[in-house]
Amino acid sequence: MNKNFLTLLFIAATLQFAVGQKIGKNKQAVITSIEKHKSELIRISDSIWALAETAFEESKSAEVLAEYAEKNGLKVTRGVADIPTAFTATYGSGKPVISILGEFDALPGLSQKTEPTKNPRIDGAPGHGCGHNMFGAASLGSAIAIKELIADGKIKGTVKFLGTPAEEKYFAKVWMVEAGLWDDVDVNISWHPGANIEADVQSGLSLIDFIVEFYGQAAHASADPWNGRSASDALELYTTGINYYREHIKPTSRIHYHIQDGGQVVNVVPDYSKIWVRVRDPKRKVMLPTYEQVKKMAEGAAIMANVEYKISLVSGIYETLVNRSGGEIMQENLELLGPITYTAEETAFGKAIQKATGKPEVGMDSSIEPLKETEEFPGGGSTDVGDVSWNVPNINLSVTVAPKDTPWHSWAVVACGGMSIGHKGMVYASKAMAMTMVDLFENQKLVDKVKEEFKNRKGDEKYEAMIDGPPPIGSN
Structure with missing residues (x-):
């Protein structure tokens, strides 16, 4: 063994000791806890990955999480907010109350094997193209680790895991939120699977979903179409x-639609049609006037076709209210953990995914991104975490579970989420x-700082849930 090699070993050991010292006992304890539960968390993630249940139908996926929470001493309440697949799992008493989100719904039509080329497990079946199988499992691992610290008397307060279904469709x-499940919470923690590691201090897009139905008069399309109203x-x-x-809308706005029923056969003037419409913008105050105009256009179409129409609100969600104070806390912990390391086989898998999806074959990106400036008008998608963030301060995280530039909501994410690349990201996020x-439980001043920023950013805005009636259970 040469002298240079011994020197490198000494430096590595010294750095590892220094990081260990900086992390602190309670943080070391939660890391140890998550490592202890690691095989079970992977089992849970893989079970939900295979179940691949869609919005409001995640009964088995929710139960996998709820059972493990109960097994580890958390008090589980099922069917909260009149949603059979929603639940809470809590432990402890008093303040602070820190909550953590866990999602577990899949997307239709994305079934995929753990292979780096498109190959469905079950033709036409759902798949976890947004990584929610890992989302819920990682968050539950965090909640259990905190529960163990509270049980050992190392910290005081309450940890609250929320099993939150139907993020992909009905929100x-x-x-x-309307059921008051965050009313007692001081700070909420969330994460999302991604292709990089960063404390996420960007907002998302507000949106509103609604259904337009047109009602006409059927007739023979050839013999007497003049008797029909299409x-x-x-x-x-x-x-x-x-x-x-x-x-004529703002460049930041988006309008999507999906025709759900345009008639059944070619030789009948259809008396019914149905379309799902979505309007988005980074600012709710910009999105709402666009929504009102698009609704008016439905009336115009009905007049021109001489038919009746009906508009039904599905739901709407807010943009995310960013909390940079919370992001700074998360950033420090990411830098303590350092990047994820991958095997040669995992890197090759990532490059094969990139090749199959037409992306540069650069492999995985697990470097720790610096804390970025918050953009005024971000692009990207939407999430009902936004509604939580307007009711309680939210700290958000993104962690690598797929190779760089992977198309999201695709088979490629499903493939990675069921194998070791996804497992590593899940454990890291946890x-x-x-x-x-731990920082929040140990330091009330940090909680106060996060809450003060939340108060200032929210200002005079009064939260108003964009729903009309009960959740559309069984509407898939």
Whole structure:
């Protein structure tokens, strides 16, 4: 063994000791706890990955998480907010109350084997193209680690895990907020699977979903079409109006639609049509006027086609209210943990995914991103975490579970989420969130700082849930 090699070993050991000293006993304890539960957390994630249940149908996935929470001493309440697959799992008493989100719903049509080329497990079946199988498992691991610290008398307060279904379609958290499930919470913690590691201090897009139905008069499409009033004509006129309107909305806004029923057969003037419409913008105050105009256009289409129409609100969600004070706490813990390391086989898998999806074959990116400036008008998607963030301070995290530039909501994410690349990201996220919760439980001043920023950013804005009626259970 040469002298240089011994010197490198000494330096590595010294650095490892220094990081260990800096992490602190309670943070070391949650890391140890998550390592202890690691095989079970992977089992839970893989079980939910294989179940791949969609919005409001996640009964088995929810139960996998709830059972493990109960097994580890958390008090579970099922069916909260009148949603069969929503639940809470709590431990402790008094303040602070720190909550953590756990999602577990899949996306339709994305079934995939753990292979780096497109190959469905079950043709046409759902798959976890947004990594929610890892989301819930990682968050539960964090909650259990904190529970063990409270049980050992190392910290005081309450940890609250919330099993939150239907994020991909109906946005169940909106109904959960209305049910008061965050009323007693001081700070909320969340994460999302991604292709990089960062304390997420960017907002998302507000949106509103609604259904438009047109009702006409059926007739023979050839023998007496003059006796018909076509609901399909109204639908086509409506989509034409939407597409012309796109030029006149803000560049930050988006309008999407999905035709759900345009008629059944070619030789009948259809008396019914149905379309799902979504309007988005980074600012709710910009999104709402666009929504009102798109609703008016449905009436215009109905007049032109001489049919009746009906508009039904599905749900709407807020943009995320960013909390940079919380992001700074998360950032420190990411830097303590350092990057994820990958085997040669995992790197090769990532590059094969990139090749299959037409991306540069650069492999995995697990470097710790610096804390970025918060953009005024971010792009990207939407999440009902936004509604939580307007009711309680929210600290958010992104962790690598797929190779760089992977198309999201695709088979490629499903493939990674069921194998070791996803497992590593899940365990890493669990540790980072638990360490951040330790900071909050140990230091009331940090909690106060996060809450003060929340108060200032929210200002005079009064939260108003964008729902009309009970959650649409069984609407899939």
